Amino acid sequence: MPETTTAPRTKLRPKTERPKLHKVILVNDDFTPRDFVVTVLKGEFHMSEDQAYRVMITAHQRGVCVVAVFTRDVAETKATRATEAGKAKGYPLQFTTEPEE
Template identity: 70%
Template sequence: MSDTAIKPRTNVEPRTERPRLHKVILHNDDYTPREFVVTVLMAEFGLTEDQAHKVMITAHRLGCCVVAVFTRDVAETKATRATDAGRAMGFPLLFTTEPEE
């Protein structure tokens, strides 16, 4: 027999990381009508009227509120579309995103 040892083969499976999640945040302002904010939350984020109302009231009382958590691309798209909906109607409605910790 030969002097070389036979090494067993090992299968290395690549591990993929989960994408980092981002929060969509609603910022309060004193000019956008509450009904409009509720409408945008329902249309863009799929919230029920009751959920949207609670998010809007929380943002009103605390200054801002996390609406939902998504992957970065989805969060940025939804925040941009919701902000643009407010701007199209002449309101300073603002949604931003930030990484979840």
């Protein structure tokens, strides 16, 4: 019976593409109350009071602040919901999204 030899197997590692992440960005405005921005950040993005305050005040001072990164669908859904929460109260609060580099 012929000897069976097993050739060393070159490990095939099929490329698994990681989905590109998208940033949710909080945009400052002159009308939305600070407390309301903090409430929306806590509710939609599960932030602590502290984290939410820091993100709000950064957007207030610099114009924009990255809130978090998600896959595209999740980022867009959260940005839309958070923007709608402001609209429902008559505020011009805006959350936008953009792909990470």
